[in-house]
Amino acid sequence: MRSLVLLTLVACASRSPLEQVRFANQDPVWRVDDRRDVPVPPKASSFNRYSYHFNSYYQHVKKALSLRGTKRARGVNALDEVPDSTWFTNRIGAREVSPDEIRRGPGPSTPEAHLPWTIVKAKVGGTQVGFIVEDSRGVKFLLKFDTASLPELETGADAIVARLLWAAGYNVPADHIVYFKREDLKIKPGVKGLDAAKVDKALERVAIENGKIRGIASVFITGEILGGTPRLGTRKDDPNDRIRHELRRDQRGQASLFAWLAHTDTKEDNTLDTWQADPADPKVHYVKHYLLDFGNALGADVLLSNHLYLGHHYEIDPAMALMQIASFGLISRPWEKRTISPLRGVGFYAIDDYDPATWKPSTPAQLPVIWADHYDKFWGSKILIRFTRDQIAAAVDAARFTDPRAAEFMTNMLIARQRKTARHWFAQVNPVDDFTFKDGALCFTDLAIKHELTQRPTTFVVTAFDSEVKPLGVRSAVSPDQLGRACLEPKLSSRPDRYTIVQIESSRGMPGTLVYLAMANGTPRVIGLHRL
Amino acid sequence: MDHEPGEGVARKLGRAVLWVPRVPIVLALKGVRGAFWLQDRYNVAEIADEFQTEDKKIAFFPSAFAETGFGLNVGIRASLTDLISEEQITGRVGIGGRDRWIADLGIARRFGPVDVSLSGRREARDNDLFFGYGNTDITTPEMPLDPLTADVGASARFRSRLNRGVVTASVKLPQNFALSATSAVVQREFDGTGTADSIDTLFDVGTLPGFLDNTTYLHSELTVAWDTRRRASRWDGHGIRSAGGLVLGFADYQHGLDEEPDFVRYGMDLQRIVRIARGPRLLEFRLYGEAVTGGRDEVPFTELPRLGGSNLLRGYVAGRFRDRLAAVGQVRYLWPALSWLAPSIFVDAGRVWASYDELSLRGMRVGFGGGIEVYGRGGLAMRAELASSIDGGVVGVLMFEPAFNARMEHH
Numbered sequence A: 001m002r003s004l005v006l007l008t009l010v011a012c013a014s015r016s017p018l019e020q021v022r023f024a025n026q027d028p029v030w031r032v033d034d035r036r037d038v039p040v041p042p043k044a045s046s047f048n049r050y051s052y053h054f055n056s057y058y059q060h061v062k063k064a065l066s067l068r069g070t071k072r073a074r075g076v077n078a079l080d081e082v083p084d085s086t087w088f089t090n091r092i093g094a095r096e097v098s099p100d101e102i103r104r105g106p107g108p109s110t111p112e113a114h115l116p117w118t119i120v121k122a123k124v125g126g127t128q129v130g131f132i133v134e135d136s137r138g139v140k141f142l143l144k145f146d147t148a149s150l151p152e153l154e155t156g157a158d159a160i161v162a163r164l165l166w167a168a169g170y171n172v173p174a175d176h177i178v179y180f181k182r183e184d185l186k187i188k189p190g191v192k193g194l195d196a197a198k199v200d201k202a203l204e205r206v207a208i209e210n211g212k213i214r215g216i217a218s219v220f221i222t223g224e225i226l227g228g229t230p231r232l233g234t235r236k237d238d239p240n241d242r243i244r245h246e247l248r249r250d251q252r253g254q255a256s257l258f259a260w261l262a263h264t265d266t267k268e269d270n271t272l273d274t275w276q277a278d279p280a281d282p283k284v285h286y287v288k289h290y291l292l293d294f295g296n297a298l299g300a301d302v303l304l305s306n307h308l309y310l311g312h313h314y315e316i317d318p319a320m321a322l323m324q325i326a327s328f329g330l331i332s333r334p335w336e337k338r339t340i341s342p343l344r345g346v347g348f349y350a351i352d353d354y355d356p357a358t359w360k361p362s363t364p365a366q367l368p369v370i371w372a373d374h375y376d377k378f379w380g381s382k383i384l385i386r387f388t389r390d391q392i393a394a395a396v397d398a399a400r401f402t403d404p405r406a407a408e409f410m411t412n413m414l415i416a417r418q419r420k421t422a423r424h425w426f427a428q429v430n431p432v433d434d435f436t437f438k439d440g441a442l443c444f445t446d447l448a449i450k451h452e453l454t455q456r457p458t459t460f461v462v463t464a465f466d467s468e469v470k471p472l473g474v475r476s477a478v479s480p481d482q483l484g485r486a487c488l489e490p491k492l493s494s495r496p497d498r499y500t501i502v503q504i505e506s507s508r509g510m511p512g513t514l515v516y517l518a519m520a521n522g523t524p525r526v527i528g529l530h531r532l
Numbered sequence B: 001m002d003h004e005p006g007e008g009v010a011r012k013l014g015r016a017v018l019w020v021p022r023v024p025i026v027l028a029l030k031g032v033r034g035a036f037w038l039q040d041r042y043n044v045a046e047i048a049d050e051f052q053t054e055d056k057k058i059a060f061f062p063s064a065f066a067e068t069g070f071g072l073n074v075g076i077r078a079s080l081t082d083l084i085s086e087e088q089i090t091g092r093v094g095i096g097g098r099d100r101w102i103a104d105l106g107i108a109r110r111f112g113p114v115d116v117s118l119s120g121r122r123e124a125r126d127n128d129l130f131f132g133y134g135n136t137d138i139t140t141p142e143m144p145l146d147p148l149t150a151d152v153g154a155s156a157r158f159r160s161r162l163n164r165g166v167v168t169a170s171v172k173l174p175q176n177f178a179l180s181a182t183s184a185v186v187q188r189e190f191d192g193t194g195t196a197d198s199i200d201t202l203f204d205v206g207t208l209p210g211f212l213d214n215t216t217y218l219h220s221e222l223t224v225a226w227d228t229r230r231r232a233s234r235w236d237g238h239g240i241r242s243a244g245g246l247v248l249g250f251a252d253y254q255h256g257l258d259e260e261p262d263f264v265r266y267g268m269d270l271q272r273i274v275r276i277a278r279g280p281r282l283l284e285f286r287l288y289g290e291a292v293t294g295g296r297d298e299v300p301f302t303e304l305p306r307l308g309g310s311n312l313l314r315g316y317v318a319g320r321f322r323d324r325l326a327a328v329g330q331v332r333y334l335w336p337a338l339s340w341l342a343p344s345i346f347v348d349a350g351r352v353w354a355s356y357d358e359l360s361l362r363g364m365r366v367g368f369g370g371g372i373e374v375y376g377r378g379g380l381a382m383r384a385e386l387a388s389s390i391d392g393g394v395v396g397v398l399m400f401e402p403a404f405n406a407r408m409e410h411h
Helices: A049-066 A099-104 A153-168 A196-203 A254-261 A300-305 A318-327 A374-384 A389-397 A404-425 B009-042 B406-410
Strands: A007-009 A021-023 A117-122 A130-134 A140-145 A175-181 A185-187 A212-219 A224-227 A271-278 A281-291 A432-438 A441-446 A460-466 A476-478 A485-488 A500-506 A513-520 A523-531 B058-067 B071-081 B087-096 B099-111 B114-130 B156-173 B177-192 B215-227 B244-256 B263-277 B281-292 B325-334 B341-353 B365-376 B379-389 B394-399
Touching: A021 A513, A021 A523, A049 B009, A099 A153, A099 A389, A140 A153, A153 A175, A153 A212, A153 A254, A153 A300, A153 A389, A153 A404, A185 A196, A254 A374, A254 A404, A318 B341, A374 A404, A389 A404, A432 A513, A432 A523, A441 A500, A441 A513, A460 A485, A476 A485, B058 B087, B365 B394
Parallel strands: A117 A185
Antiparallel strands: A007 A021, A117 A130, A130 A140, A140 A212, A175 A212, A224 A271, A271 A281, A432 A441, A441 A485, A460 A476, A460 A500, A500 A513, A513 A523, B058 B071, B058 B394, B071 B087, B087 B099, B099 B114, B114 B156, B156 B177, B177 B215, B215 B244, B244 B263, B263 B281, B281 B325, B325 B341, B341 B365, B365 B379, B379 B394
8 A cells, every 4th residue: 555655755854845755757546456355354353441541541651752743644645635445435525425315324224114123132232222133124233222311312423423424435334313113123032131021121211202212223334343443553464454554544534523523432442344245246355444333422422421521631631630730720621611402412512612623532542533633634624624514414314303403503513613623724734725737727726715714815825846946937926716716827847857846835824735746648737745 | 764744853862861761661551551451351350240249239348548647557348238138237357557457347227217227346456646635736755744734745656445336326307407326335445555655655644534444435426417418510520529518416425334434525517518610619618526525534535536637637647636625627629630530728727625715716726738539430439638737747648448427437
């Protein structure tokens, strides 16, 4: 994989990126071939809760004492984008994703239309009620519920977030809100430790209204289960797994997406690797990587745990503890003024106390997310800002809230947080994107202007260099149109390689962007992008 | 190699400097990580399950306590629930710096609204402290002091053996009221420690009531309490009492069974928790007073109200002051560091008096300090405090099974 990534970086700490970064003159990679046959399933791993969480702190201490900075992400192509792989598939922004498609979500359609259901096993692990069920088609799914005192909360959050992350590009299970009656639920004869009385007793703990039971059906992911995706390193026995996971852009880029969605419960246990057959050729097997279990997102976790701080600091947060001890509690903490929503199914999902720069999951465990840098968060923000109101509303619609005000609130809040997230990260990295070279003009879009995230007048100052980093002519300036689109005609290198570097700096003050041009069939084209 | 930002000379130098502390820290953390891995792999903590039956009817709990002046005490409690009927049988054994050994056994059962308990204890203590009577300063006397008349004190130790049988009936009444009646027979024997700071070296124990004769008392006590202390908000950390108050009054008629003079011990405990801000940030106020009716020369020295230790007049070692009257005012400010971690600072002011005629605020002793409390789902799990006083010195307390009821400590 690494060899396929075209961003070629040459070492020399004392030299500027202008001198260091070079790209091969070829098309960017948009699909990684990590679906090569792995004939033997890689070794499955179990989730070791205590050592896993302690190891989080161990890794942070080790990193701090090593004075290692955060390395820039790998797994990107020459345009700083993530190619399709078993980890990530470019969907929104890369192709048409209709609101209906988002409402349906990935995978098999809802089992609700395929009654009766048969319980084949009781759910293992966790404290919540759950069953493993098969519908009349034979599709197997995990059936989970809301706690009786918090109806529609976890199931709603799960359905919405699963759809948004799927449309963003990640692999998630098909999670469907379902309503059914007790009599729709049969028990497979011979199921160990389960009978009708036990099912009835378990269902006493879940919300039932007018004889209808609400749950979420999470369709089983096919293939052989290998456990969670290791947060560090690679799977040694998976030859397709060649980039250390903590360096993967698609993993680190989750940081801004999870902040947007308040997905605090991010940990290895909420990911899943499976060894599965290629749908196009069942003889070929490879490992595919999933995200799971979003029921605590959208502020549901605050209500479920009574922990107001979630999203603001870790459960065990030495820095926060020391600061609080030293301040004698005189510093008011933003989350202390959170107020509970009266709307059914809505958690503590708000905009006032949300800061994309400081948002934290509940533990510092998911190291790729924790160690993400502003380039990763910028990349995630580029994806999340692509969601339109209709697309977000479609995801919310899939939650099937009984109170229409809850759906309206959730849609508005998702949009408000979406914009706040993007506005923040688009101010840290020069948000120019969508580069084309046509008819002698290099054109690009300022995403902050395009999405109306800034009102500041903007001018771009452009300087061109040849491959020896010699300036080509004078600096020029260009202003974008109302949609953030700007075009300029840079002076191209006349050296034999015709390799030209165009530095674009924004008057809004972010570090510039380097765009690399080279000739293909006698025409200049964009071959690379490096964000400073 | 990659172009990574910030790989300058300063960072490389810093890395070289940090290599020295890094090695032991990383090695130590690796050790802890190994322990956690063992827990995950072999579920070592499951050993704790070996100390209780699956239905939790029989269980054992370890306890630990460390306090300046006494060192570390460790023990184990046992609890047997509903073995015969709806009763709970508890037992405890412990050893350590304060208790050479302690053993008690009790049984409790509810009869309608009334909880009835019966317990017995045998205790051997080798290191109890005695500083004399009154609000005195400490000296190193050249001659044994007369504890009843001396206007200075000395830091002395003594041994005691205690046998106690108690029966208690308590009932929770509406509106947060509670009533309890206790009858107990307590027998105490005393001795010197044979060390340079032994009580019989530093004090004239011939004048010390109870010391040479030992004591056996029948206690008859009535306690009335109005207790509204509670967690005020679902957002407050688990186990934190963040609102309410306590008004408690007690009277204990102590009848000497070996011709000791009878007397009454009485007192009150007033507590108020004020939730001054979200978090919660709390101000806790407490006023505790206790007195006996008999004279200094009548009431055995161990039956007098005492101040100092981990509960009353913190900043002074346990039993630092004793006399016929004692009162303490406490103010504590507690604030949240994390949802399960609450630091606090406190000031205690109090003193003892020989009689009501001497009551005045002059010569008050003041202790101050800070602490930290760790809460689990079940409530307070650990408390650590460090305190000092206007008289100097540092007193530390570390409890893994805190008992905050001052009355319990006295009995």
